C-alpha cells in the first residue's frame with residue numbers, strides 16, 4: 014500500500030519528517046517529496062505551498078507520478094463552528110470552495126458546472142479516524158470544511174462562510190485536494206487541527222499555534238497509519 018501524506022506548509026509536515034526519520038527526498042515539479050516506510054506501508058510526504066493551485070498540483074503529482082493509492086491531508090485550520098477551540102481536531106465529511114462565485118449564471122456560491130458542490134471524503138478513512146479518536150479519548154469533529162484562496166481574519170466573512178456552506182472549519186487547500194482525489198478515484202481524507210478562529214485575531218493566533226496545532230494533526234495521522 015502506498016499512502017500520501019500532504020500538508021500545505023513545511024510546518025505541517027515537519028513533525029512527520031521527524032517521526033519518519035529515515036526518509037529519501039525526491040524533487041519533482043517544484044516540490045520536494047519525502048519517501049519513507051512504516052509498518053509495511055510506503056509513504057510519500059510532501060507540502061504543496063499555500064493555496065488551492067499549489068495543493069492541486071502536488072496532490073496530482075502524488076497520485077499520478079508517485080502512484081499513491083490513498084491520500085491523507087494533515088494541517089491546521091480556522092474555526093468556523095463556535096464549538097471548535099484551538100488545538101481541536103476536525104475531519105472533513107465533505108469540502109467546498111467558498112471563493113467560487115458564478116452566481117451571475119444562477120449557480121449557488123461554490124458551485125461549478127459538471128462538478129460536485131460538496132466533495133465527500135472517503136468514509137472508510139474517516140471511520141479509521143473516528144476509531145483512533147475513540148481509542149485515544151480524543152474529541153474529533155466531523156464536518157464541512159470550506160476552502161478558498163484567502164486567509165480569513167474577519168468575523169463577517171467567517172459568518173458568511175458558515176451561513177452559506179454550513180461550514181465547521183476553513184482553510185486554503187482541502188477542497189482542491191478533494192477534487193483531484195475524487196476525480197482520480199483515490200480515497201482521501203482531510204484532517205485539520207484548529208490554529209485560530211478566523212476572526213480579527215486570526216493572524217496572531219495562527220502565528221502562536223501553527224506549530225503546536227500542526228503537531229496535533231500530524232500525531233493523529235500517525236495513529237491512523239497503525240490502523241490502516
Ligand SMILES: Nc1ncnc2c(CN3C[C@H](CSc4cnccn4)[C@@H](O)C3)c[nH]c12
Pocket residue numbers: 021022062063064089090091163164165166183184185186208209210211212215219
Ligand atoms: N484563518 C484561516 N484562513 C484560511 N486558512 C487558514 C488556515 C490553514 N492554512 C494555513 C495557511 C494560512 S496562509 C499563510 C500565509 N503566510 C504565512 C502563514 N500562513 C494556509 O496554508 C491555510 C489556518 N487558519 C486559516
